[in-house]
Amino acid sequence: MSKDKKKEGKEILEEFKELSEWQKRNQEYLKKKAEEEAALAEEKEKERQTRMASKSEKSDATEEQESESDSKDSKSAKKESEEKVEESEDVKKEVPKEEPKSKEPKKQNKQDKKIEKKPVKEKQVKPKIPGVHIWRAISILFLSLLLLVVSAYLLSPYATMKDIRVEGTVQTTDDDIRQASGIQDSDYTINLLLDKAKYEEQIKSNYWVESAQLVYQFPTKFTIKVKEYDIVAYYVSGESHYPILSSGQLETSAVSLVSLPETYISVLFNNSEQIKTFTSELSQISPELKSAIQKVELAPSKVTSDLIRVTMNDSDEVLVPLSEMSKKLPYYSKIKPQLSEPSVVDMEAGIYSYTVADKLIMEAEEKAKQEAKEAEKKQKEEEKKRLEEQQNKLEEERKKLEEEGNQNQTTRRSSRR
Structure with missing residues (x-):
């Protein structure tokens, strides 16, 4: 029995020696690996430091991420190696404790050999894609998709589909405004959006249009909002009435008497320059004074060639130079309370007034003169004519006597001969 015990003790010691050698080798392997x-x-x-020195400032953020990942990898690798060393030391400590208790040393040797054969698997760290490259790819993809959508839209019939409406026309028609705009059915909708100012200027080529605005509503609706010039007066020729616009333009076609306000x-002259001057001066006069004017006509004098006679609704008359109408005519409002009967206010040179009766007397005297x-x-001409006739008769008689x-x-x- 004692011999058997000795043999068993020797075997256990040998196995212990073998295990300790393996553990040593394992420790050396783990240390080398660490x-x-x-x-x-x-x-x-x-390498990271060299890359940091060579790369530009834009890639600093990405390099920091890489360095952080590298440092994490190195730290994780160190931790794994340390854990493996600790495990080997734990195994080394646990084995001698378990050896006397174990009854089957052969099985333990087989397990140790299996542990030796199993290689330690390293975790493969996948490289991270920098954020800059991701954003570049997204931007390129977005631009390509946008280009594809725009190309498909331009090739489709929707690119030239337009619903054009006109608002604000009174004296003109919608067709006149569309024609003045120059918009064609074949024009692209996007061209109308990009060249809005050009089309608005073309619409204003119609002399009735003061301002025009092209408004777009998704998807294909366009509204032309028009503001027309006001009619400030009418040029009267017989029974025909021609509108005079606030721009100084004289309409060439007469309006019906029914449509008159x-x-x-009423303006009794049609010279284009005089009408432009009249509308310009009239625009500077107050609305109250405008509403009191009934008729305007030319009344040139020897001194003032552009003198006009402004007849008011209350039969008063104002003589004022056309070029100074906006400056002098407002004084009529101050003089009016002093006039007890229809009068004439002369503003040609200074300002003075006289009654219409005086005017008639003056006109009668002037007419008599x-x-x-x-x-x-006429008498002188007749006397001159009579004298000329007498002279002609005398001349004829003289000629007859001479003959x-x-x-x-x-x-x-002849008789002498």
Whole structure:
């Protein structure tokens, strides 16, 4: 029995020696591996530093992420190696404790051999894609998709589909505005959006249009909002009435008498320059004074060629130069309370007034003077004509006498011969 016990003790000691040698080798292997991983981590750190020096500021953020991942990898590798060393030490400590208790040393040897055969699997760290590359790829993809959508839209019939409406027309028609805009059915919708200002200017080529605005509503609706010039007066020629616009433009076509407003300003001259001056001066006058004007006509004098006579609704008359109408005509509002009967306010040179009766008397006197002058002139012309006739008769008689004398002389000469 003692011999058997000795043999068993020897076998246990031999097995213990074998296990301790394996554990030593395992420890050496793990230490070498940890050193290699540390060396790799140092190399990666050096490479990162060189890359940091060479790369631009834009890639700083991505490099920091890589360095952090590298440092994490090196730390994790170090931790794994340390854990493996600790495990080997734990195994080393546990084995001698378990050896006396174990009754089957052969099975333990087989397990140790299996542990030796199993290689330690390293975790493969997948490289992270930098965020800059991701954003670049997304931007390129987005631009490509946008280009594809735009190309498909331009090739489709929706690209030229337009629903055009006109608002604000009173004197003109919607067709006139569309024609003035120059918009064609074949024009792209996107062109109308990009060249809005051009089309708005083209619409204003219609002399009725003061301003135009092209408004877009998704998907294909366009609204042309128009503001027309106001009619400030009417040029009257016989029974025909032609609108005068606030822009100074004289409409060439007459309007019907039914469409005329209750009160309006009648203008009895149609010179284009004078009408433009009149509308410009009229625009600077207050609405109250405008509404009091009934008729405007030319009344040039020897001194003032552009003198006009403005007849008011209350039969008052104002003589004022056309070029100074906006400056002088407002004084009529101050003079009006002083006028007890229809009067004439002369603003040609200074400002003074006289009644219409005085005006009629003055006109009658002027007319009488004119008639007297004309009668005197006529009388002088008649006397002159009578004298000329007498002179002509005397001249004719003288010529006859001369002819008779010449004939007598010729007869006498012939008789002598």
